[in-house]
Amino acid sequence: xxxxxxxxxxxxxxxxxxxxxxxxxxxxxxxxxxxxxxxxxxxxxxxxxxxxxxxxxxxxxxxxxxxxxxxxxxxxxxxxxxxxxxxxxxxxxxxxxxxxxxxxxxxxxxxxxxxxxxxxxxxxxxxxxxxxxxxxxxxxxxxxxxxxxxxxxxxxxxxxxxxxxxxxxxxxxxxxxxxxxxxxxxxxxxxxxxxxxxxxxxxxxxxxxxxxxxxxxxxxxxxxxxxxxxxxxxxxxxxxxxxxxxxxxxxxxxxxxxxxxxxxxxxxxxxxxxxxxxxxxxxxxxxxxxxxxxxxxxxxxxxxxxxxxxxxxxxxxxxxxxxxxxxxxxxxxxxxxxxxxxxxxxxxxxxxxxxxxxxxxxxxxxxxxxxxxxxxxxxxxxxxxxxxxxxxxxxxxxxxxxxxx
Amino acid sequence: xxxxxxxxxxxxxxxxxxxxxxxxxxxxxxxxxxxxxxxxxxxxxxxxxxxxxxxxxxxxxxxxxxxxxxxxxxxxxxxxxxxxxxxxxxxxxxxxxxxxxxxxxxxxxxxxxxxxxxxxxxxxxxxxxxxxxxxxxxxxxxxxxxxxxxxxxxxxxxxxxxxxxxxxxxxxxxxxxxxxxxxxxxxxxxxxxxxxxxxxxxxxxxxxxxxxxxxxxxxxxxxxxxxxxxxxxxxxxxxxxxxxxxxxxxxxxxxxxxxxxxxxxxxxxxxxxxxxxxxxxxxxxxxxxxxxxxxx
Numbered sequence: 001x002x003x004x005x006x007x008x009x010x011x012x013x014x015x016x017x018x019x020x021x022x023x024x025x026x027x028x029x030x031x032x033x034x035x036x037x038x039x040x041x042x043x044x045x046x047x048x049x050x051x052x053x054x055x056x057x058x059x060x061x062x063x064x065x066x067x068x069x070x071x072x073x074x075x076x077x078x079x080x081x082x083x084x085x086x087x088x089x090x091x092x093x094x095x096x097x098x099x100x101x102x103x104x105x106x107x108x109x110x111x112x113x114x115x116x117x118x119x120x121x122x123x124x125x126x127x128x129x130x131x132x133x134x135x136x137x138x139x140x141x142x143x144x145x146x147x148x149x150x151x152x153x154x155x156x157x158x159x160x161x162x163x164x165x166x167x168x169x170x171x172x173x174x175x176x177x178x179x180x181x182x183x184x185x186x187x188x189x190x191x192x193x194x195x196x197x198x199x200x201x202x203x204x205x206x207x208x209x210x211x212x213x214x215x216x217x218x219x220x221x222x223x224x225x226x227x228x229x230x231x232x233x234x235x236x237x238x239x240x241x242x243x244x245x246x247x248x249x250x251x252x253x254x255x256x257x258x259x260x261x262x263x264x265x266x267x268x269x270x271x272x273x274x275x276x277x278x279x280x281x282x283x284x285x286x287x288x289x290x291x292x293x294x295x296x297x298x299x300x301x302x303x304x305x306x307x308x309x310x311x312x313x314x315x316x317x318x319x320x321x322x323x324x325x326x327x328x329x330x331x332x333x334x335x336x337x338x339x340x341x342x343x344x345x346x347x348x349x350x351x352x353x354x355x356x357x358x359x360x361x362x363x364x365x366x367x368x369x370x371x372x373x374x375x376x377x378x379x380x381x382x383x384x385x386x387x388x389x390x391x392x393x394x395x396x397x398x399x400x401x402x403x404x405x
Numbered sequence: 406x407x408x409x410x411x412x413x414x415x416x417x418x419x420x421x422x423x424x425x426x427x428x429x430x431x432x433x434x435x436x437x438x439x440x441x442x443x444x445x446x447x448x449x450x451x452x453x454x455x456x457x458x459x460x461x462x463x464x465x466x467x468x469x470x471x472x473x474x475x476x477x478x479x480x481x482x483x484x485x486x487x488x489x490x491x492x493x494x495x496x497x498x499x500x501x502x503x504x505x506x507x508x509x510x511x512x513x514x515x516x517x518x519x520x521x522x523x524x525x526x527x528x529x530x531x532x533x534x535x536x537x538x539x540x541x542x543x544x545x546x547x548x549x550x551x552x553x554x555x556x557x558x559x560x561x562x563x564x565x566x567x568x569x570x571x572x573x574x575x576x577x578x579x580x581x582x583x584x585x586x587x588x589x590x591x592x593x594x595x596x597x598x599x600x601x602x603x604x605x606x607x608x609x610x611x612x613x614x615x616x617x618x619x620x621x622x623x624x625x626x627x628x629x630x631x632x633x634x635x636x637x638x639x640x641x642x643x644x645x646x647x648x649x650x651x652x653x654x655x656x657x658x659x660x661x662x663x664x665x666x667x668x669x670x671x672x673x674x675x676x677x678x679x680x681x682x683x684x685x686x687x688x689x690x691x692x693x694x695x696x697x698x699x700x701x
Contacts, residue, residue, distance in 0.1 A: 101449060237533055239561075249534060385645065
């Protein structure tokens, strides 16, 4: 009798638990990078608004440190337990798509038109959109006005061409205690990013729209030569420096110039008397910049794919995205948005970052981004260290890149 | 195994069972799984196919032999210096010097401080513009301007070794110190009475008696150094131009950074084979050495 009671009681408890779980909202697991200090409140408000109009779903944000967030989402997906949405570097999308881990997004003509065309290029492969851009950056040239003046240069006339850039760097190196320019050449992703800024301002490409490797071009050989030449007027040992390590050098007036994104303004603050200008243009190029986006990727196999697609689209819709960008201090993804004009007016330094969007180029979209990055960094380091000619380094890299297209 | 009554006694086996299960789960299963993965094309995609020895053929057709050579060279220099410096340190700490206990504590921080923190401090010291080493060298007019220790292939290679020695030496020192302390002082006193000098006593008494400890520590240190990942990764990420890419760094880049789990597993299997062979050779040499010592 006692046993029967226990069994009956257990059945009731289990039944009520099952009923409760059946009535529970479906969880939408979202992996975001960093913490909630950059746009976290806006994120939460937008997700609450989406939940209100989509009953039955509950968003669950997991913040993971920058160094691990993308690896965690990828590893979870590879092991069959994917998040519904993850914040991913857009450069990884082609690889994820090729391995059938993520969903493509259907955007209306109006939604597509709201983005500048080069931005869509950062998330498009095989004619499909694989992620919705969430964070965006362009690059510009930061320069120390006081060092320009000390070197006999006009502090209100930053270099506009590569020749002017080299001359200014050489003058600073020769006439002041500082080095001319900060050059990144460490074994790190932003070394390739820095180099790509020069590639895009000299009419070069790594992979074309047809998916062919076109790295071995006269333009890129010229770019590689110039990057190597800059090492003669840069800080000593550029191979030991990634972009982040250049910031203290600039803030301590140990280098006259360096290239960085809009966050560089707050990183320097009033440490030195600085200006920011569009990237100087190479002999065979036009104004440009490397466009980097991070996107919301929706993973297959979460069980809530359709809801996740809806949520991602809602979060990145025109006004919501703009609100997030203002809160997080990011370059606006939609330069035609009315709020962008106000931003420019309030802070004219935005101009250098916004004007180059139209002619900017995306990160090379390949199936093995880390492999590509290693190959290009190897070429850069061989030239910067003077161990290979630019032509040989570019030719070798182009050959090696065939494996990753 | 039988009990005194002649019946099989399974009780000892039952006692061993938990340890056996833990060993199978923690050691054997991952090892078997790694070997299995190494024969597949496992990557990001949900499915995987058997590819035979393709992964092994692929790694040996590229730079892997160069990576193997570099790994052994890196390990040989680092372990040799750790053993030499560690033995000297143990001798000093074993001698009767004022403040000996204080110095014994002082030798530990490189081992106690979390490796990542210690390596970040070294990365800062290697910096040419703000680092202490370059600054002092400039102050003493040894170098004319800032020198980036991680800014060229040779500098980066040896800088990672120096950091590895700094982190690994305290363990060697403390281990060998313990071995030295286990030697009866009577032996030294008797030899001293017979007129044996300090070096002679070290060569004929201390060294032979701590040889097993040196062998054990040498082997352990070799395995740890061979698998040393965090020091190189934090300082150079294997660069510049692969100058500090050892087998473990190469395996991580392949399996984790590039999500090529099959190829990465093949590299991991190579590491296991090398370390097992190395350990086997080491023990064989030790046995030979012991035989020769007994024959004298």
